[in-house]
Structure formats: structure tokens, C-alpha cells
Amino acid sequence: MSSARVEALLAAMTLEEKVGQLGVFADMVRPFNPDVNPETNARNADQVLDEIRAGAVGSLFNGYGVEAGRRLQKVAVEESRLGIPVILAADVIHGMKTVFPIPLGEAASFEPDLAQHTARATAVEATASGVHWTYAPSVDIARDQRWGRGAESAGEDTFLSCAFAAARVRGFQGDDLRSPDALLATPKHFAAYGAVAAGMEYATVDISPQTLRDVHLPPFKAAIDAGALAIMSSFNDINGVPASANAWLLTDLLRGEWKFRGVVVSDYTSDMELIAHGYAEDERDATRRAILAGLDLSMQSGFFANHLPALVESGEVPIERVDEAVRRMLTLKETIGLLDDPYRSLDLAREADRSWLDAHDALAREAARRSIVLAKNDGDVLPLRSAGRRIALIGxxxxxxxxxxxxxxxxxxxxxxVSWEDGFRAAMDDAALLDVVAGCAPEAPLDGGIEAAVEAAARADVVVLALGEPQNYSGEAQSRVQITIPPAQQALADAVAAVGKPVVVLLRNGRALALEGAVRDADAVLVTWFLGTQSGHAVADVVFGHYSPSARLPVSFPLASGQQPYFYNHTRTGRPETPEMSEFKARWREIPNEPLYPFGHGLTYSRFEYGDVELSTSELAWGDTLEVRATLTNTGTRAAEEVAQLYIHDRVASRVRPVRELRGFAKVRLEPGERTTVRFTLDLEALAFSGADGVRRAEPGTFDVWIAPNCKAGKPASFKLGPARG
Structure with a gap:
């Protein structure tokens, strides 16, 4: 139910003013980065201010700065007829001034609480810069590593993604949405954007209703349950119907089943793209289809402003549908306190305050090092001793x-x-023992680069290769065919490794990669993602042993690019790759049906031993709960953190089930020789799935359950779920 104030405003509005509340346009009044989207419906600052004055703009996005923000808000409040404030949004994804690890990297921490803290810090900085609303978090499930936007996600697993989706919403929004430092969250991209065919950006999604419900929709529901009041529609179609005009998705499911009461905003011009999809005949038809399907706000296309009034006057769009969308937008503004305080989060003194700086730098360093995955460490080459050893940092x-x-x-x-070189020099006892050689550019050779790198490697006691993807290889519109490091870097690695010194690879990446040659065969591999502001110090903390790595892979690293899409929780096949099967089995000619590094994999600077899985009962009665436990022992020589992971498998069901599914995780810190019992609880919901009829339910039968360090390890126990009662 909306408030009396919202209803009074709605009753006083002309049709054009109502439509104005449904338009989201680029903020050209404040500093704006035009390179992040194609230029469409361009305006200058004076035009934007004139439209605000006319009540024709409800929201602006991707500008920042308090002084100009107060100027444009003053026009909205004091110079427009009804004085309705503008809500200011921005793509603040993984940090504002302080940049935290990319979401995929942060998901590797397996610590949702960490993501909540970094989102809260981001909200503090963003709102101090005059932003009310962020278009984040991205909660897409990324099962195909060719897709560039997996970098914005929490990886390939639904259970892990749900935990991070909820944590990030709570972090952005805080405890009180009316607080000056509360930042509205927007889970995106609704829905199944991560399932685009061949990992191709903006492509089609052809998907079963059961996979849609069990894999791709739950993180959105988790975000809504955590308090999200806005959601962004995706670019893709789902089974032939574009998401931004998909009535089943935006109305039947979102409003009907889930009872969502917030606003749905289009992605950048996604209503315009209904024409290119071939789903709408022209601009007018696209506008009609989008709003009738349940899209509330149109971003940047201008279609709603240009065509909704005529559509209402002709009777093609009921005024009640427009009122519904406007009511939601006004209620959103009221909920965050804008109707009471239009200058909320537009405080010059707060913008100038930098008292948060040291704390946010410390948090950025902690988040970064907790996101680094030690994928390989043959011969315990890591951690490096910084005293008396010459190190060649090459790449x-x-x-x-x-x-x-x-x-x-x-x-x-x-x-x-902070660069890696800066971090190394600050951490080493004698920085003169560090030789730094580029060797090549990120995508091309350098004259004499390999020769200089080989000479540095020959002088060194150990080589650290600084390799990976340039940051423009991941993100929107950055789909790849070969998910390998660029050839120039591979050639550098192969030449340096031939010198014969111990080799440590620091891998900078926005997706899982197919590692080859000397990179794959290095003595140690650290997956460092894009770590943000404190990258250099965080990597040095891990390399030199000031912090024992504790992160785990949220995506499977394949043996080859051609395995994509590869994900651990694939369903069983009638001809699995097992030793007793002949050549006629699920495999490739060249490689086994296995990853290089599996989901959940990660090492520490210690050793952990898992005891047998124990169950509170071998016969789980319908509606009861089951405790699953195992003893975890640090058998190594230093304190470290282990991520114990709970997996299940339903042996026989009415739909073929995944070989394993994550259903719990716990990060445990143990001193050398210390042991503890890790405990998890399973209930009917944890065992349920969507049946052929679309209804989510558990089925009686036998289940296997593991507590293990990754999705491929461990020895299972089993239990039986009894029949439904009554």
C-alpha cells in the first residue's frame, strides 16, 4: 500500500509528469563517463536541467559530486511544478573511490560477511559523493567462462551466489534506508543473463523452466528477501521472449509468486532493443510491450517519454498501468527519505570528509588477500623468504x-x-634484491623484452611471473573464444621457465582461464583476479607468508577452452567417464571430462585432514533435519584457514540430478595440531528441486553427502529420506 502523500502527488500529476517519473537518463550535469555505454539519446547539461524543471526526469545515472547534485536537485524541488526530487543512481559495482576486488574474486573468499563489509564501505563513499542508488549487485550465474560478465558475478554455483547476493544487498542498503549512507541496491540482470548461448554477450537464452528456477532465479529471490527494492531487467531473451517485455518474468513470477513491490528498471536501452530482437515493430510497439509486461522505468532510450502519452490517450496502455509504475517510483523515493529531505546524501561537509580513508584502505587490503586463491604450490615454493634471495618479478x-x-x-x-612492484618492495627486507622486467606488453611483444626477462631470471633465485588478462578482456561486451592468456605473455612465460629457476605465477584475471605450457606447469600458481586499490600489498602479504591464503575457486578452471561451458554441478549421464566404461563415454578425444582446478579448490600454507562424515541419523524423517559433521585437523606447521564444503547428491529422482551440489560452507581457522568438528544441517529445502511440473519439492530416496575441501574430493556418507507424511 502506498502512502497518502504518494497518492496525493499521483492525483496532482499530469500524464506528462507521470511519464517523466518513469524516465532514467544520463546525468550530464555532473561528471559523467560516456564510454561505458553506446551513445544514445544524447543530452547536454542545460537540456537535462530543462527537463528536470518540466518534471520530465525521475532519475539520473552515472554522475557524481555534491555541489552540482545540489544544483540539479534545487531545480527539481524549487523550479518544477510539483517539486518532486530526482533520485541519483550510478554503476557502483565493487567500490567507489576505494576499489575492492571484482565480485568474482571476492566470492572466492567464501565469506559473504566480507562482501557485506565492502558493500557497506562502498555505500558510505558513494552516498558521500551524491549517489542514492547503485545498479548492483550482479547476481547472474556464470557457467560459461567465455562470457565476460562473469567477472561481476559470484561464479558458477547457485548456493554460493545466493549467500553473496543477500550479503551485498544488506551491505549497500544498511540497517535504515533513510540514512544518508544507505545506498539502494539493484540485483541484476533479471534473468538468466549468464546462460547466454556460447557465452556471447547479449545473445539468446534457450533454457528449461526447471534450470531457470533452480539455477538462475534463486539469487534474485535471495536479494529480494534481503530487502532489495529495485531490480534490473536483462538484455537477453528467455526462450524467445526478451526479458524487458517478458510478462511471465516481470509480472507473473516477480509480482505474483514473489510479491515484489519495488521497481523494475530496464538495462541501458533494453526496451529500445526489442526492435532489434524482432519482438517489437517500432518504438511505439516496443514501449507498449515493455510497460504492459511490467517494466516500470525506461533507461536512456527515451521511449517512455516519447510514446507513453499517446499510448495512454489511444487506450492501448491503461492509465492504471502507468499509475502503478509511478506509484512504485514515488514510493521508492519516499522510502529512502527523499520526499522529506530532497538533499539527502548531498552534504558538502560529508563529501569533503576523508576520515574513512585509512579504514577503507585496510578493508581493501584484507578483502584482496582473502580473495587470492593458491591453486598450486609444488614443493612448498611459497611462501617466499624475502631475506637474502634475489627475486625476478617479470611480466x-x-x-x-x-x-x-x-x-x-x-x-x-x-x-x-598499489602495483605489485610497490607491494613487493615494501614487503622485502632488501628491495635491491628485486629485479623488475616487463618482458612484454599485455597483448604484444616488446623489442628485447624476452631477452631482458631471461637475463633477469638467470640472475634470480626465484622467478615471479606477473601474467594474465588485461582488464578490458572481461566485463560487458568482452566475450572470448579462447580463455587463455595472450600469446605474447605465453611466449614470455615459456622462455623464462626454460632458464630452470623456480617459477611462481601471479595470475591477474576476470574469469577462469585455461592455463597452458609454462604457466600451467609453474611450481606455484596464485589466482589474484583484479584486486583493486590495495592489490600490491595484498599479493605481497600472501607471497611472503604474512597471510596464509584461504580463498577457494568459485569457478572451475578447465583443462582447455573447448570444454566451455564447464561447471562442476552438471547432471549425470548414462555413459559417465569411468574406468570400467569403454571409449563410448562422455569425454573429449583429447582430454578427460575433468577440470584443471575444480570448483571449491584452494590450498593454504598448512595441511588439513578431514575425518569421516558422520550423520545424526541414517533415516531422515520427512520434515525433520539432519546434522552432518566431520572432524577437521590442522596437521601442518602454521595456523591457517580451511573452507569446509558440504555437498549432496540425490541418487535417484524424477529428474536427473547433478553429480554434486553445494549446500553449505564454513571457513575455519585452526592452529597447528588443533582440531574441530564442523557441523551442517540439512532440511527438506536443501534436498528439493523443481520437478517436471515446475513444483519445487524433495523426493524420498537415498542421498550421498560429503564434507570436503572441494567438489571433487572426499568420501561420502549416505542417508535415506523417508516418505512424505500424511
Whole structure:
């Protein structure tokens, strides 16, 4: 139910003013980055202010700054007829001035609480810069690593993604949405954007209703349950119907089943793209289809402004549908306190305050090092001793500061970025023992680069290769065919490895990669993602042993690019790849049906031993709960954190079930020789799935259950779920 104030405003509005509340346009009054989207429906600052004055703009996006923000809000409140304030939005994805690890990297921490803290810090900085609303978090499930926007996601697993989706919403929004530092969250992209065919950006999604419900929709529901009041429709179609005009998705499911009461905003011009899809005949038809399907706000296309009034006057769009959308937008503004305080989050003194700086730098360093995955450490080459050893730091990212942020970072304070070289020099007892050689550019050779790198490697006791993807290889419109490092870097790695010194690879990446040659065969591999502001210090903390790595892979690293889409929780096949099967089995000719590094994989600087899985009962009665436990022992020589992971498998069901499914995780810190019992609880919901009829339910039968360090490890126990009662 909306308030009396909202209803009074609605009753006083002309049709044009109502339509104005449904338009979201680029903020050309404040600093704006035009390179993040194609230019469409361009306006200058004076035009934007004139439209605000006329009540024709409800929201602006991707500008920042308090002084100009107060100027445009003053026009809205004091110079427009009804004085309705504008809500100011921005793509603040994984940091504002302080940049935190890309969401995929942060998901590797397996610590949703960490994501809540970094989202809260981001909200503090964004709102201090005059932003009310962020278009985040991205909660897409990324099962195909060719797709570039997996960098914005929490990876390939639904259970893990749900935990991070809810945590990020809570972090952005805080405890009180009317607080000056509350930042409205917008889970996106609704829905199944991560399932685009062949990992191709903006492509089609052809998907079963059961997979849609069990894999791709739950993180959105988790975000809504955590308090999200806005949601963004995706670019893709779902089974032939574009998401931005999909009535089943935006109305039947979202409003009907889920009872969502917030606003649905289009992605950038996604209503316009209904024409290119071939789903709408022209602009007018696209507008009609989008709003009738349940889209409330049109971003940047201008279609609603240009065509809704005539559509209402002709009777093709009922005024009640427009009122419904406007009511939701006004209620959103009221909920965050804008109708009471139009200058909320537009405080010059707060913008100038930098008292948060040290705390946010410390949090950025902690988040970064907790996101680093130790994928390989043969011979315990890591951690490195910084005393008395000459280290050759070789590669295009050794001193680089241009590829630290990762994708979708519009507002980062680049003056604070710490390179890997900076981090190493600060951590070493004698920085003169560090030789730094680029060897090649990120995508091309350098004259004499390999020769200089080989000479440095020959002088060194250990080689650290700073390799990976340039940051523009991941993110929107960055689909790849070969998910390998660029050839120039591969050639550098192969030449340096031939010198014969111990080799450590620091891998900078926005997706799982297919590692080859000397990179794959290095003595140690650290997956460092794009770690943000404190990248150099965080990597040095791990490399030199000041922090024992504790992160785990949220995506499977394949043996080859051609395995994509590869994900651990694939369903069983009638001809699995097992030793007793002949050649006629589920495999490729060249490689086994296995990853290089599986989902959940990650090492520490210690050793952990898992005891047998124990169950509170072997016969789970319908409606009861089951405790699953195992003893975890640190058998190594230093304190470290282990991520114990709970997996299940339903042996026989009415739909073929995944070989394993994550249903719990716990990060546990143990001293050398210390042991503890890790405990998880399973209930009917954890065992349920969507049946052929679309109804989610558990089915009686036998289940296997593991507590293990990754999705391929461990010895299972089993239990039986009894029949439904009554």
C-alpha cells in the first residue's frame, strides 16, 4: 500500500509528469563517463536541467559530486511544478573511490560477511559523493567462462551466489534506508543473463523452466528477501521472449509468486532493443510491450517519454498501468527519505570528509588477500623468504597500475592504487634484491623484452611471473573464444621457465582461464583476479607468508577452452567417464571430462585432514533435519584457514540430478595440531528441486553427502529420506 502523500502527488500529476517519473537518463550535469555505454539519446547539461524543471526526469545515472547534485536537485524541488526530487543512481559495482576486488574474486573468499563489509564501505563513499542508488549487485550465474560478465558475478554455483547476493544487498542498503549512507541496491540482470548461448554477450537464452528456477532465479529471490527494492531487467531473451517485455518474468513470477513491490528498471536501452530482437515493430510497439509486461522505468532510450502519452490517450496502455509504475517510483523515493529531505546524501561537509580513508584502505587490503586463491604450490615454493634471495618479478603486470581495478570501475581514486612492484618492495627486507622486467606488453611483444626477462631470471633465485588478462578482456561486451592468456605473455612465460629457476605465477584475471605450457606447469600458481586499490600489498602479504591464503575457486578452471561451458554441478549421464566404461563415454578425444582446478579448490600454507562424515541419523524423517559433521585437523606447521564444503547428491529422482551440489560452507581457522568438528544441517529445502511440473519439492530416496575441501574430493556418507507424511 502506498502512502497518502504518494497518492496525493499521483492525483496532482499530469500524464506528462507521470511519464517523466518513469524516465532514467544520463546525468550530464555532473561528471559523467560516456564510454561505458553506446551513445544514445544524447543530452547536454542545460537540456537535462530543462527537463528536470518540466518534471520530465525521475532519475539520473552515472554522475557524481555534491555541489552540482545540489544544483540539479534545487531545480527539481524549487523550479518544477510539483517539486518532486530526482533520485541519483550510478554503476557502483565493487567500490567507489576505494576499489575492492571484482565480485568474482571476492566470492572466492567464501565469506559473504566480507562482501557485506565492502558493500557497506562502498555505500558510505558513494552516498558521500551524491549517489542514492547503485545498479548492483550482479547476481547472474556464470557457467560459461567465455562470457565476460562473469567477472561481476559470484561464479558458477547457485548456493554460493545466493549467500553473496543477500550479503551485498544488506551491505549497500544498511540497517535504515533513510540514512544518508544507505545506498539502494539493484540485483541484476533479471534473468538468466549468464546462460547466454556460447557465452556471447547479449545473445539468446534457450533454457528449461526447471534450470531457470533452480539455477538462475534463486539469487534474485535471495536479494529480494534481503530487502532489495529495485531490480534490473536483462538484455537477453528467455526462450524467445526478451526479458524487458517478458510478462511471465516481470509480472507473473516477480509480482505474483514473489510479491515484489519495488521497481523494475530496464538495462541501458533494453526496451529500445526489442526492435532489434524482432519482438517489437517500432518504438511505439516496443514501449507498449515493455510497460504492459511490467517494466516500470525506461533507461536512456527515451521511449517512455516519447510514446507513453499517446499510448495512454489511444487506450492501448491503461492509465492504471502507468499509475502503478509511478506509484512504485514515488514510493521508492519516499522510502529512502527523499520526499522529506530532497538533499539527502548531498552534504558538502560529508563529501569533503576523508576520515574513512585509512579504514577503507585496510578493508581493501584484507578483502584482496582473502580473495587470492593458491591453486598450486609444488614443493612448498611459497611462501617466499624475502631475506637474502634475489627475486625476478617479470611480466606486463609487474609495475602496471592500469589493470588493477577490473571491469565496471568508474570512480576509483587511481592515485591510491598499489602495483605489485610497490607491494613487493615494501614487503622485502632488501628491495635491491628485486629485479623488475616487463618482458612484454599485455597483448604484444616488446623489442628485447624476452631477452631482458631471461637475463633477469638467470640472475634470480626465484622467478615471479606477473601474467594474465588485461582488464578490458572481461566485463560487458568482452566475450572470448579462447580463455587463455595472450600469446605474447605465453611466449614470455615459456622462455623464462626454460632458464630452470623456480617459477611462481601471479595470475591477474576476470574469469577462469585455461592455463597452458609454462604457466600451467609453474611450481606455484596464485589466482589474484583484479584486486583493486590495495592489490600490491595484498599479493605481497600472501607471497611472503604474512597471510596464509584461504580463498577457494568459485569457478572451475578447465583443462582447455573447448570444454566451455564447464561447471562442476552438471547432471549425470548414462555413459559417465569411468574406468570400467569403454571409449563410448562422455569425454573429449583429447582430454578427460575433468577440470584443471575444480570448483571449491584452494590450498593454504598448512595441511588439513578431514575425518569421516558422520550423520545424526541414517533415516531422515520427512520434515525433520539432519546434522552432518566431520572432524577437521590442522596437521601442518602454521595456523591457517580451511573452507569446509558440504555437498549432496540425490541418487535417484524424477529428474536427473547433478553429480554434486553445494549446500553449505564454513571457513575455519585452526592452529597447528588443533582440531574441530564442523557441523551442517540439512532440511527438506536443501534436498528439493523443481520437478517436471515446475513444483519445487524433495523426493524420498537415498542421498550421498560429503564434507570436503572441494567438489571433487572426499568420501561420502549416505542417508535415506523417508516418505512424505500424511
Amino acid at each position: 606486463p603486470f609487474a609495475s602496471d597500475r592500469d589493470n588493477i581495478e577490473g571491469c565496471w570501475t568508474l570512480f576509483g581514486d587511481k592515485s591510491r592504487y
